[in-house]
Amino acid sequence: MERGTSRTVAEKLDAADPLAGFRDRFVITDPELIYLDGNSLGRLPAATPDHLREVVEGGWGGGLVRSWQNWIDWGSRLGARLADHVLGARAGEVVVCDSTSINLYKLAAAALDAAPRRSTVLIDAEDFPTNRYILQGLAAQRGLRLHQLTSDLDDGLQGEQLRSALDQDVALVVLSLVSYRSGALLDMAAVNELARAVGARVLWDLSHAAGAVPVELAATGAELAVGCTYKYLNGGPGSPAYLYVRRELQAQLRQPVWGWFGQREQFQMGAEYDPVPSIERFLVSTPPLLSLAAIDPALALVEEAGVERIRAKGLLLGRLVTDLADDWLGPLGFRSASPHLPERRGSHVSLYHPDAWRICQALATEAKVVCDYRVPDRLRIGPSPLYTRFTEVWDAMDRLREVATRRNYVSRPADLTRVT
Numbered sequence: 001m002e003r004g005t006s007r008t009v010a011e012k013l014d015a016a017d018p019l020a021g022f023r024d025r026f027v028i029t030d031p032e033l034i035y036l037d038g039n040s041l042g043r044l045p046a047a048t049p050d051h052l053r054e055v056v057e058g059g060w061g062g063g064l065v066r067s068w069q070n071w072i073d074w075g076s077r078l079g080a081r082l083a084d085h086v087l088g089a090r091a092g093e094v095v096v097c098d099s100t101s102i103n104l105y106k107l108a109a110a111a112l113d114a115a116p117r118r119s120t121v122l123i124d125a126e127d128f129p130t131n132r133y134i135l136q137g138l139a140a141q142r143g144l145r146l147h148q149l150t151s152d153l154d155d156g157l158q159g160e161q162l163r164s165a166l167d168q169d170v171a172l173v174v175l176s177l178v179s180y181r182s183g184a185l186l187d188m189a190a191v192n193e194l195a196r197a198v199g200a201r202v203l204w205d206l207s208h209a210a211g212a213v214p215v216e217l218a219a220t221g222a223e224l225a226v227g228c229t230y231k232y233l234n235g236g237p238g239s240p241a242y243l244y245v246r247r248e249l250q251a252q253l254r255q256p257v258w259g260w261f262g263q264r265e266q267f268q269m270g271a272e273y274d275p276v277p278s279i280e281r282f283l284v285s286t287p288p289l290l291s292l293a294a295i296d297p298a299l300a301l302v303e304e305a306g307v308e309r310i311r312a313k314g315l316l317l318g319r320l321v322t323d324l325a326d327d328w329l330g331p332l333g334f335r336s337a338s339p340h341l342p343e344r345r346g347s348h349v350s351l352y353h354p355d356a357w358r359i360c361q362a363l364a365t366e367a368k369v370v371c372d373y374r375v376p377d378r379l380r381i382g383p384s385p386l387y388t389r390f391t392e393v394w395d396a397m398d399r400l401r402e403v404a405t406r407r408n409y410v411s412r413p414a415d416l417t418r419v420t
């Protein structure tokens with residue numbers, strides 16, 4: 001990629017972008033607004049409203065309860081597509097259901113139950129809060145030792161730290177493939193190998209990775225994973241999550257919530273819980289059908305574009321962010337808060353600034369750039385390759401430079417809003 005800070009560099013990248021056409025497949029109501037928060041909530045695919053109207057009016061309104069004949073295994077069908085196109089898993093290893101937090105709880109509990117003689121759980125002290133809280137709860141309930149690894153806030157967890165914490169007492173390691181704050185991308189194969197050597201299981205959270213970076217669950221020997229569908233997969237606010245359990249492990253693991261959707265011959269309404277041997281044994285209950293339905297057209301776009309091409313563009317978008325940040329923003333009090341090499345990051349880049357929160361608010365209200373803030377002092381810039389143009393990134397960085405130079409963000413409230 002040509003190095004330089006002129007806007008022509010970005011224009012050339014747009015002109016050569018094989019995914020440029022995908023932008024029109026999303027609803028963009030305000031072309032002036034630059035949206036760099038697709039890592040938090042992906043944009044609305046243009047096909048989704050009509051699809052949902054059909055499900056609501058035709059499926060619910062017309063079909064009524066009869067539609068469940070077709071709806072009942074929609075989570076499994078979506079899981080099969082995710083396995084094939086996004087997660088590098090085999091058939092029958094992924095299902096869409098519940099939320100990421102709930103799935104994390106279910107799989108962590110199942111893995112802990114299967115390792116009764118081990119009493120340590122490893123997590124990253126900088127991991128996404130829900131992951132830490134859920135494991136804190138499980139450890140407290142079971143009297144296990146929770147070892148929180150101190151990872152580098154900007155560079156992520158280092159292999160050496162994990163290696164030195166792994167021993168025969170570790171039952172479970174919970175890690176995010178891409179860090180929500182720094183964007184640091186771990187080496188899935190290497191981590192799986194380290195854990196396997198001491199007989200520990202790894203439960204991966206793929207929330208910031210799926211649909212942004214290639215994931216190879218089967219090839220890297222991954223055993224357990226969860227993740228959400230509303231970030232780079234554009235499934236919509238609160239769309240159901242997915243879970244993955246390696247085929248060879250499924251029948252051995254039993255999740256803690258014994259619901260009727262995991263039951264053999266579900267509609268026999270049998271007396272005793274007797275779960276199916278397949279991935280559906282990790283299901284609990286009736287899916288939130290309308291939210292589930294919204295994943296369908298969104299996933300079709302990712303399938304059509306292909307994760308390899310999405311990643312290739314994501315690397316270039318990330319490079320553009322860091323090149324411009326290096327050239328423009330250092331003197332204004334910013335520094336990079338992400339791994340330096342694009343290959344070691346997911347699709348977002350974090351920048352440190354002591355006034356990151358107020359700058360984030362000023363960017364949104366004065367400069368029409370939506371990115372987000374993460375405690376303590378990080379601005380997260382999350383271009384989503386399916387719909388973000390290179391020139392948008394250039395313009396956003398230019399507006400950021402201007403906001404930081406003018407310094408009128410200092411008049412903004414320092415108190416955080418309910419949601420950041």
Ligand SMILES: *Cc1c(COP(=O)(O)O)cnc(C)c1O
Nearest residue numbers: 099100101128176180205207228
């Ligand atoms: C976004 C995200 C979640 C989301 O959890 P919910 O249960 O959907 O609220 C979980 N883990 C990570 C790492 C995330 O980035």
